[in-house]
Amino acid sequence: MTLELKIGWLYPTLMSTYGDRGNVIALQQRAQWRGIKVEVIPFDVNSHPDSIHQIDMMAGGGAQDRQQEIVMRDLAGAKAEAIKAKLDAGAPGVFTCGSPQLLGRFYEPGLGERIEGMGIIDLESKHPGIDVPRCTGNVVFEITAKRLAAELTELLGGKKPIIVGFENHGGRTYLGPNAEALGTVIKGFGNNATDGTEGAFYCNAIATYSHGPLIPKNPFIADWMIKTALQDKYQTEINLAPLDDSLADRARAAMLKRLEISD
Amino acid sequence: MQINLLDRVRLGIAVFAAKTITETIRTFKLGAASVLPGTIGKRLHPQILAMLSQQIKHGVIIVAGTNGKTTTSLLLRDILEKDGWKVVHNEAGANLVNGLITTLLEKTSLTGKLKADFGILEVDENVIPLVIPQLKPKYVIALNLFRDQLDRYGEVDTITYRWGKAIAELDCDTILVTNGDDPALAHLGQQLATGDKPKQVKYFGLSEPELYLDEIPHAVDSIYCPSCGTALEYKGVYLSHQGDFDCPKCDFTKSKLSIDSKEWPQVLIGVYNKYNTLAAVTTMESIGISKPIILNAISNFQAAFGRSEEVMYKGKKVRILLTKNPASMNETIRAISQVNQAGSESVSLMLLNDRTPDGTDVSWIWDVDTEKFVNAGGTIVVSGDRVYDMALRLEYSKTDLNSGANIIVKEDLKEAIDTAIKLTAPNQILHIIPTYSAMLDVREILTGKKIL
Ligand SMILES: [Zn+2]
Numbered sequence: 001m002t003l004e005l006k007i008g009w010l011y012p013t014l015m016s017t018y019g020d021r022g023n024v025i026a027l028q029q030r031a032q033w034r035g036i037k038v039e040v041i042p043f044d045v046n047s048h049p050d051s052i053h054q055i056d057m058m059a060g061g062g063a064q065d066r067q068q069e070i071v072m073r074d075l076a077g078a079k080a081e082a083i084k085a086k087l088d089a090g091a092p093g094v095f096t097c098g099s100p101q102l103l104g105r106f107y108e109p110g111l112g113e114r115i116e117g118m119g120i121i122d123l124e125s126k127h128p129g130i131d132v133p134r135c136t137g138n139v140v141f142e143i144t145a146k147r148l149a150a151e152l153t154e155l156l157g158g159k160k161p162i163i164v165g166f167e168n169h170g171g172r173t174y175l176g177p178n179a180e181a182l183g184t185v186i187k188g189f190g191n192n193a194t195d196g197t198e199g200a201f202y203c204n205a206i207a208t209y210s211h212g213p214l215i216p217k218n219p220f221i222a223d224w225m226i227k228t229a230l231q232d233k234y235q236t237e238i239n240l241a242p243l244d245d246s247l248a249d250r251a252r253a254a255m256l257k258r259l260e261i262s263d
Numbered sequence: 264m265q266i267n268l269l270d271r272v273r274l275g276i277a278v279f280a281a282k283t284i285t286e287t288i289r290t291f292k293l294g295a296a297s298v299l300p301g302t303i304g305k306r307l308h309p310q311i312l313a314m315l316s317q318q319i320k321h322g323v324i325i326v327a328g329t330n331g332k333t334t335t336s337l338l339l340r341d342i343l344e345k346d347g348w349k350v351v352h353n354e355a356g357a358n359l360v361n362g363l364i365t366t367l368l369e370k371t372s373l374t375g376k377l378k379a380d381f382g383i384l385e386v387d388e389n390v391i392p393l394v395i396p397q398l399k400p401k402y403v404i405a406l407n408l409f410r411d412q413l414d415r416y417g418e419v420d421t422i423t424y425r426w427g428k429a430i431a432e433l434d435c436d437t438i439l440v441t442n443g444d445d446p447a448l449a450h451l452g453q454q455l456a457t458g459d460k461p462k463q464v465k466y467f468g469l470s471e472p473e474l475y476l477d478e479i480p481h482a483v484d485s486i487y488c489p490s491c492g493t494a495l496e497y498k499g500v501y502l503s504h505q506g507d508f509d510c511p512k513c514d515f516t517k518s519k520l521s522i523d524s525k526e527w528p529q530v531l532i533g534v535y536n537k538y539n540t541l542a543a544v545t546t547m548e549s550i551g552i553s554k555p556i557i558l559n560a561i562s563n564f565q566a567a568f569g570r571s572e573e574v575m576y577k578g579k580k581v582r583i584l585l586t587k588n589p590a591s592m593n594e595t596i597r598a599i600s601q602v603n604q605a606g607s608e609s610v611s612l613m614l615l616n617d618r619t620p621d622g623t624d625v626s627w628i629w630d631v632d633t634e635k636f637v638n639a640g641g642t643i644v645v646s647g648d649r650v651y652d653m654a655l656r657l658e659y660s661k662t663d664l665n666s667g668a669n670i671i672v673k674e675d676l677k678e679a680i681d682t683a684i685k686l687t688a689p690n691q692i693l694h695i696i697p698t699y700s701a702m703l704d705v706r707e708i709l710t711g712k713k714i715l
Contacts (some may be wrong), residue, residue, distance in 0.1 A: 013486065017410075019626030021481055022659075029659050066420055070492075137623070166624050212626030216655045247658055247672070251651030 003230055003238075004037045008055035011063070012042045014071050015099060018168070020061020022213025023094055027059065030222045034241050036230075045070070049078035052086050056229040062097025062211055065109070072115050075102065080118040087120060090232055092204040092225040097211030100200060101125045101171060110170060121202045122176030130170075139167040139188030139210055140261055145180050145201035148224075155220050155227075162186070163218050164252045165210030173209070175200060182208055187259050204228055217251050219243070274314050274375040277307035281368050298357050301364030312360065313397040315367040315377050319351065323382040323398045324546065325391070327426070328406025328442075330591045331539040332358070332385040333567045335406060338530055338543040339383050341560040346552050348380040354567075358387045360394060388422055395429040402549075403430055404542050405441040405448045409503060409590035410482065410630075423447045423489070430455055430462065437462050440546045442538065443520050444468035444505035450489035453518060465521040465549055467541040468505070474534060475499030475506070482589030482630040490515040502534050503590045521545050530564040531571040533598030535591065569702040573692075576709045577684050581693045583709075585702045587621075589630035592696065596636040599694045609641035611694045612683040614676070614701035615653040621698040625649045633660040637668045642686050644671045646679035647701050676704055 009024050024040060031038045041055055052058075063071055075083075087093055101107040104117045110127035143149050143161040152161035163183065172192035175181055181191070182199030190198035191209065199208035206221065208214065215222045223240055230238045256262070281304035288299060304311045316323050326336045333356055340352045353366040363384055371377045386394060388408075395403075405426065408419050430439060430451075441452040443466030452464040479486070479497070483504040488495050493512040500506035509516045522545055529540040540561060547557050566572040569585040584599070586592040603609040617625050637643070637660035645654045654672050661667040673679035687693040697705050706712075 013483070016481070016630070018624065019629035022626070022629030022656075025629065025659050029661075033664055064420075166626060168624060212624070213629045216629075216659060217652070244664075247651055247655050250672075251649075251655055254649075254651055 002035070002037050003234065004039070005031050005057070005226065005229060006055045007038065007040045008043045008052060008058040009040055010058060010060035010099065011044050011067075011071050014044065014067040015061045015063040017062040017064055017067075017097060017211075019212035020059075020096055023059050023061070023096060023215045026213070026215040026219065027057070027094075027222050027225065030219065030243060031226050033243060036226070045074045047079075049082040052079070052082040055086070055091070056233055057092040057225050058083075058086070059093070060095045060099035060102070062099060068098060068102075069115070072102065072117075075118060076116070080120075083118065084120045087203050087205050090204050090228075092228045093206065094214065094221065094225065095205060095207040096214050097209065098169070098171075100173065100207035100209065103200075103202070103205070103207055104173065105176075107171060121200050121205075121207065122178035123173055123200055124176070125171040125173040127171045132170075134168060134170045135172075135189035135193055135209070136168045137166070137188060138255060138259060139163075139165050139190070139198070140186040140256065140259060141183040141188070141190065141198040141210075142186060143183040145182050148182075148201050148206070152220055152224055155224055161220060162252075163208070163210060163214070163221075164255050165208070165214050165217070166212060167209045168211055169209050182206060187261060217248050219245050219248050270310070270314070271375065273308050274311065275373070277304050277311055278368060278371050278375045279373050280304075280307055282371070282373060285365075285368070298359070298361045298365055300368050301361030304364050304368055305361065310397075312364050312367070312394065313399075314375075315364070315371060316382060316398045318377040318379075319382040320380045321348075321550075322401030323384055324402040324404065325395070325398065325400040326383065326385040326404045326406065327388065327391055328404075329388065329409040330587065331406045331535060331542075334530065334536060334570050335404065335539040335542050336383050336385045337567045338540065338560065338564060339546065341564060342543065342547050342552055342557050343381050343383075345560050346556050349378065350381050350383060351377070351379040352383040353385060356385070358385050359390055363394060363398075392425045392429040396432065399433060400437065402438050402440060402546055404546055405439065405451065406538065406542055407442050407445055407503075407505065407590075408447055409588055419447060423451055427451050427454060431458065431460065433460070433462070435460050435462065438549060439464045440542060440549070441466060442468060442505065442542070443518055444501060444507070444538075446486075446495055446504065446508055446515075447489050449518060450515065453515075464518075465545050466518045467522060467538070467545040468517075468520045469501050469524045469534075469537065469541075470520060471524055472499055472507075474501055476501065479504070480589075480593050480632050482593060482632075488513060488515050502538070502594060505538070522548065528558070528561055530561055531566055532602060533571070533594050535594040535598075536571065569697070569706060572706075574709050576680075579684050579687050579689070579691075579693055581684075581695060581709060583695045583697065583702060583706065585699065586696050587699060589627050592628070592631045595696055596631075596633065599696075600636060600639060602692065602694075603639075603641070608688065608691075609639075609694075610644070610683055610687045610691065611641070611696060612644045612646070612679060613653055613657075614647040614679075614695065614697035614705060615645075615650065616648045616698045616701040616704075618648065618700045620700050625652050628653060628656045631656070633657060634662075636660070637670075638662055638666070640666075640668055642669045642671060642683075644673060644679050644683040644686070646673045646676050647698070650674055676701075677708060680705065680708055
């Protein structure tokens with residue numbers, strides 16, 4: 001039997017600011033290279049809210065201000081409900097760069113009015129003002145969200161799940177009492193540059209400021225998403241064939257060495 | 264411009280001081296003399312940029328855009344010089360305020376007199392609104408606007424708006440030469456052609472549908488109508504978001520192009536250099552330079568350093584093609600693929616750095632459509648500060664892990680060059696695709712000379 005995987009890509013033209021497509025490419029390729037049939041389904045302004053039900057996992061990136069507004073207007077109502085229902089049902093998701101702000105309750109920009117989010121995760125984001133420096137640079141954090149950390153550690157043969165990425169955000173995100181942080185910052189700013197948390201984990205959705213191509217350099221995220229989605233879809237244990245990840249290992253090692261962090 | 268006596272004295276002192284310092288820096292090889300004199304000159308006379316530039320007889324030509332500024336400026340200069348005009352030009356590429364002042368100071372006498380017919384100044388996107396009121400340019404060339412370093416430049420929309428605001432204040436005899444195939448810049452032209460102080464606007468662009476891309480590249484920025492926000496409809500795309508567009512909702516559409524692209528040859532290789540050529544041609548025709556002079560300059564054009572520049576190394580021909588962002592890398596690999604088509608095994612060397620001039624975030628490589636390039640085969644040698652990130656991008660472009668290009672990873676730049684040179688057949692060209700700082704490094708190794 002050929003396994004099939006449908007990846008929903010949220011607003012590919014509006015929400016792909018800085019290499020966010022890398023996550024979709026990596027998810028797609030890591031499934032295809034293992035003989036899994038993949039379909040990437042764009043979910044955008046022309047999509048019907050119900051079309052989200054057919055997908056097995058979703059990915060979203062960051063938007064520039066004008067594009068973010070178009071997205072927020074379009075998401076209000078039925079589309080937000082469809083996405084929430086899908087995530088609540090356990091579909092894996094990866095939301096990078098600005099898209100975690102969409103999942104939260106609201107975002108207050110440096111200039112202009114508060115933008116309401118989908119309210120799926122108990123978090124809020126505020127821009128401290130346009131004169132306050134942005135949080136920009138290479139970032140390293142350990143995934144500490146309990147269930148995810150345990151599953152990833154198993155996937156990694158006992159190693160801690162350490163993410164190596166890049167962040168570039170003006171807004172600061174604060175988690176509410178009902179939100180679980182994705183991880184703990186080792187190097188960089190994280191959610192708000194003060195409390196040491198990074199991102200959020202909700203059902204099987206990963207939300208992080210680590211923007212752009214998160215997955216190519218942290219491929220265990222992709223394998224966990226693919227495995228989780230397929231197990232849920234086919235209701236059977238899935239074991240993915242190993243891939244040669246030596247390039248990703250060396251890319252990670254090079255950055256950790258530069259940042260003087262021991263792996 | 265009338266300069267009163269006191270100002271003249273102050274200008275003289277400022278020029279004298281700044282020029283003396285330049286000489287000192289040169290004599291004692293103290294470092295980059297391309298910006299420091301400007302810094303000093305501006306300290307001593309805040310209006311120095313205005314006072315110098317307004318002595319240029321026929322005015323300043325500003326060259327603006329994300330990509331192609333250096334090549335276009337060089338071609339403009341070649342044409343004007345072939346026609347016998349005296350030109351001042353910031354050829355070292357120092358395109359911020361102090362670099363512009365330094366350029367003008369070099370051609371200024373110790374008493375503050377600047378003798379030149381034309382000034383050709385390539386100016387950084389962000390600096391344009393700042394220097395336009397001082398330079399009062401006669402021509403503004405708007406080449407293109409692509410997503411570059413978002414952390415540094417902000418959004419494309421904001422830049423166009425600020426350019427428009429600055430140009431609008433200029434006199435009515437200002438001529439805007441803008442890319443008619445770029446929706447945001449075409450819209451800028453249409454807005455400036457009306458209003459209180461209407462400007463003369465010339466549009467350049469392509470009229471060659473056979474050059475349409477098969478599909479719109481992923482890295483596109485403005486596919487929404489700059490007037491009403493509706494998604495634009497394209498009959499075809501030439502490069503990134505540049506093409507034959509029309510708004511289905513409002514009356515925004517393309518303006519008539521000033522010249523027919525089919526009638527002009529181009530400099531160097533690639534569709535992007537076709538645009539650079541057309542921008543220069545449109546400007547020069549508008550100034551009144553004759554066609555034979557322009558054609559002569561085009562056919563004898565020598566590339567600026569790293570911009571499709573050709574050098575010999577260890578008996579092999581090498582072409583260096585600077586890339587700075589997704590749009591330029593897309594176009595570079597498209598141009599290389601066209602050159603390679605006829606050939607056998609092609610060899611390329613890709614160099615990715617993440618220093619300040621390159622942008623410290625290398626995420627953008629995932630916006631480049633590398634798939635066709637990698638799956639066409641051949642050999643791609645990879646190096647640079649972020650060699651593994653680049654290699655990963657190429658690896659993830661492979662439809663089948665066991666086919667496509669042979670990707671060779673070399674951390675050491677010298678070793679990477681030697682490997683690529685060795686693999687290049689005697690009748691082939693080695694194409695090197697570096698980011699900015701990698702271009703300087705690779706050029707130093709190939710030519711044995713440092714720039715600056
Ligand atoms: Zn419109």
